[in-house]
Each structure stands twice: as C-alpha cells, then as structure tokens.
Amino acid sequence: MQRTLFWLAGLMALPVAAEAKTEISWWHAMSGANAEVVTKIANDFNASQSDYELKPVFKGTYPEALNAGIAAFRAGQAPDIIQVFDVGTGVMMGAQGAIKPVAEVLNEGGFTFDKSQYLPGIVGYYSTPEGEMLSFPYNSSSPILYYNKDIFEKAGLDVDSPPKTWAEVWDAARKIKESGAATCGYTSTWLTWIHTENFAAWNDVNWGTNENGLAGTPELRIDGPLFVKHFQEIADLAKEGVFVYGGRTSEAKQNFTSGECGILTESSGGLGDIVKSGMNYGIGQLPYDETAEGAPQNTTPGGASLWVMGGKSDEIYKGVAAFFNYLSQTEVQQFLHEQSGYLPVTMAAYEATKASGFYDENPGRETPILQMMGKEPTENSKGVRAPNLPQLRDIQNEEFEKMLAGQQDAATALKNAVERGNAALKEAVGG
C-alpha cells in the first residue's frame, strides 16, 4: 500500500516538475578529474536558479563526442550543447545550418557578449574572420612540460630548472635513462597537436599556407627543415629507448604518472590527473628550438569549446544563455582554472586568480597563460584550422608510428604526411 502511494505521488509530481524546469542537455568528453569538475559546475548551476536543469552527459573521447553529436544531429536528436575539441572547430564552422552562434544566443538571452572581457587568443580562435563568436570557450589549454622531481634528483639534474629548449630536453632525457633513474627519459601525448601545430606556433614557423588555414583552405608545410630536424631527433631517441611512445591521444600521461618516464609534454588540462596521482611533479614551459628565429613566440589554444545546436526552442536558448553567463562568472572560471589546469576564459578570472596568490603557491600554473599571451600572435601562431583536421592528424599519426617503429626516417614520414594530408584536404573541400 505504501509503495503504491509512493508511486502515485511520484507520478503526480512528474508533470509539475517537467513544467517547472526546462531541461538542457550538455554532451561532453571530460573524463577522470575533469569529469568531476563538470558535474560540480552543473550541480552548482542547477542550484543557483530554478528555471533550468542542466544535464551533462559523458560521450567518450573528444572525437567520439563529436561523432556522437553529428550522428545525433542527422537523426534529429541533437543535444542542446555539445563540447567539441579544437580540432573539430573547422568541422563545426562548416556546419552553418546546424549550429547557432554563441554571440547570438547570448544576445537573445539578454546578455551582452563583451569580447574585451575574454582572453584575446581564445576569442580569435573561436570567432569567424568577421569577428562573430561562434562557440563558447569552456576548457582552453596549452601544452606544457611536466617533469618528475624525484627522477630528476636521482639523475643528478637540477630539480628547480626544467629544460627550456628541445636540445636540453633530449640531454636531460638521455641522462635519466643512462643514470637508471627511470627506464624512459621523455614521452609526449598528442604528437600532432604538440609537435606539429604548437611546435609551429611556438617556433614561429609555417604549419600550412593561408595563415595555417584561418584565412582559407591550407596546404600543409610541416615538412619544413625545422620539423624534419625535430622529428629525426625524436626518432633517434625512440631508437635508443629514451623516448617512449604512448599512443595518439593522451595515453602517454600514464607512462609519466606511473614513474616510467621522467619528462612529459602534455596539455595543461592533464594537470588534474597528475595531481591526483600524488607524484612530486614540476611544470616548465613548452620547450622551443633554440635555432628558430623569434622562438619562443606563443602557443595556440587547444582544449574544447561549447557549441549550441540549431533548431531548438527559445526557452532552451534562454537557458543556454543563462548557463554561459553563469560559466563566465569570475568565481566559476577561477574554480575551473584552479581545479583542472585549463585556462581561465575571462581576464577578470585571471586577475582574480593572480590576486589570490594562487600562482605564488602553485608555481608553474601561470605558465600556459603566459605562453599564450606573451607575444602578439603572428601569421604562424594564431592557430590552425582545416575542414578535416581530425583526419589530418590521423594521417600524421600513422606516418609517425611508422617512423617510430624504424620503418622510415623523419623526412620521409613528414613528406608522406604532407602529400597524403594535402590530398585529403583537396578531397574535403570538393576539389
């Protein structure tokens, strides 16, 4: 009897609840420590008002979430908000009918989008050439260098000064391996993002024509001499067993947190898991090539942004606007930044974090921001865009894997990557 009453009460309460709150779905790709941050933000937003109910749904890795979103759109079941990684930006920008620009959503929701409040590098990356903001930067990141202080100490390296140039990284990595402090000196996540896209920006060399694709369809240029030299060095280290390959995305983080490798280059957004592992780590800026003129220049934003899908009701758009407004609040951004290692999106949040003394207590945490804001971006360092960047990265990864396995040298790998990549680009734009 009691149970029946309980169900009856539940049934009666249902329509009321559905009427009172508009549900907003948010598909994301955050796992591990970063997933906890998403849940906390959603819960706090839901508690902060009573009109909307934000429902975050984990959809796998970045590429998986993007593909799930596209498949759902084709089936007429698209979520309201979807998190798309930097690489998918070109894909989303090409889908003008499928998305609703964030600037528009915010304006219609009664909020003004003031560009000057946001970090300039990020705004530029997620806007049209005409300056309209298309997606909301949620988690922007920049690649940095992490090192294991215990291993550095054992190898007789200076614990307080991480290597600054690639040459110094190779040296330190060899020392780590030779001294037996660890079985592997250096590893890296995201070879494509860190060693071609950011490598180009940071050393101020061309990744592709047409301002790396920001001003039109690019043609790849990653077979330039600086790239060849860099990748040949990595290939040599791999042969010596000093560099260990972890995989195409963020798998190498595991090789670092497990203590197998002494040095890691990885997104600043990987910080949460490194902190969680409880290791004694240090942070340095992304290494640059000392022979490159003007290096270090600036890094480009990675991470992901939130896209609003088209064809939804006004009520939902209002809720989305309210959520984005909430998300850009200083305290929320500060929380996001401090917990996850992602960059704060607004200047105010950055200033507030600085004023709170957070960077003094946590050395290295300001590094990704300084890297990105240190210099006015050049044509080579504003970012990278292509209508099929995920595919271009796949092609590069395949060639790198053959190179690391010793089947081809760096020059051949890069030449193949450029040839295959350019063919794929031509195909993607209907050539």
Add this chain to the structure above:
Amino acid sequence: MRRTVFPHKLLPWLLLVPQLTITVIFFYWPAAQAFRQSVLREDPFGLTSTFVGLANFRRVLSDPNYLNSVRVTAVFSVLVAFFAMAIALFLAVQVEKIVRGKGFYRTLMIWPYAVATAIAGMLWLFMFNPSFGTLAWPLRQMGIYWNPLLDGGQAMALVVAAATWKQISYNFLFFVAGLQAIPRSLLEAAAIDGASRRHVFWTITFPLLAPTTFFLLVVNTVYALFDTFGIIHAVTGGGPGKATETLVYKVYNDGFVNLIMGDSAAQSVILMLIVIVLTAFQFRFIERRVHYG
C-alpha cells in the same frame, strides 16, 4: 517427398510478419541507405549532398590504403577462423576424454562467450598495453621488446589472440555437440581393429564432424569480418600505422572519424558484396565436400 498442404492462406504470412518487419527495418532499409549514400557526396552534418555517380567507388578502389585494408582483413580473418576452430576442436576432444567433472570444464570453457566484445578487448588491453599491462611487464623482463603500439606484427598478434579467445567458446560448444553425435559403434569397431587414437580421429571423427566444421567456418568468417570491430577498436584502434585496420574498421574510421560519408558508404557496399560472394563460394564449393550423413 510428401507434400503437406495447409488450409490457411493468410495465417502463414501473418506469422512471418514480425520476422519480415525486423529484416526490412534492420537489414534492407540500412542496406538501401548505404547504396544511396555511396553515390552521393555529403558534408558531415548532411546539410548538402550532390550526386557523384560511381566516383566514390573509383576513389576507394584506387586508394592504396584500401588495398592494405583488404590484405589486413584477409590475414586477420584466416588467422582468427583457423585458430578459433583448431583450438576449440582440440579442447572439445580433450574434454571428451575426461571422466570426472566434464560438466565443470565445459562450463568454464563457455564463459568467455558471455563477455561483450568491447570488454574482451579492454581485458586484453589491460594485460598487454605496454605502459600499464600486467603481462607486458614480465614480457619485457624476459627481454622481449613488447610494444604493440609501434610494432604492427605484435599489434596484429594481439588482436588475433583476443578475437580468437572470444570465439573459442562458441566453436567449442558446437564441436562438443558434434562429437556426441558420432556413433559409438564406429569408434568401438575401430578400437577393436586396433586403430591408434590419432588414426581414429583423422579417419573417423574429423570427417564425421564435417557438417559442424563447415557451419563454423562460415560463422567464424563472418565473425572475424564484422564482430571483431569492438576488439580492434579497444585494443589498437586500427594502428600502428594502418597495421590492424580491417575493412570494417576502415568503414568506421572514414565515416565516423574522418566524416567522409560517401567513401564510407561505398566501402560498406563493397564489403557487402565481398561477404555475399564469400558465403556463396563457401556454400557452392566447400559444402560439396561436406557429408551430412
């Protein structure tokens, strides 16, 4: 043969409706969609599409990576089908010999079949991933340079092992049933004649198992071609390079990761033709050698 005549005209159709509906919705309709998409060029979101005729097919068939995929698939399926059946047959014969606890061993043998493909893939990944695999470490300690992330041969061995392991149970079940159907009298007669065990197996047991073996050959080929997607996705993702990219995985990769819908659809159509031809071939030529008793 005797003909049975049923009085009802409508009832048989009515009884067939559920099955036909499911077949149309889940097989014919998607297949028709694949045909339609294979002659179109479409953007990822499906907002615009243009008719391009057979251009997608031409491109796919002239792509060296596609030919690589064909080769990978051939190697992979032959290895998986062979090992999954050979090991299952060996184990089924061994279990027959056991006097006590037969049921127990059989139950243990059937377990892996209950594991979902993707989970089976994860299990093998956890054992053999070079950075955190529990068995990768001892391998390295033994001086074996174990790194399936870069070594295409090792990656292939890993996915073949995982896919085989997953399928052994199914084959085992059928072989056990097949072995039990073999008339005792034949085996006893052979024993009285003083035939060796090996001789009995190859001249009596194995030929009598032919129907089961043939059925399993078809099932295992289809399994290796399609059902192993989850394992490859979880363990290698088609890498390193393109060393473990089978045809099905390439369809997924081009369509869902690289968002080239037309190419992907053309590949599905080709794949469909390959399977039809392969199955027809198996039934036309191999089945002739099968004796159904």
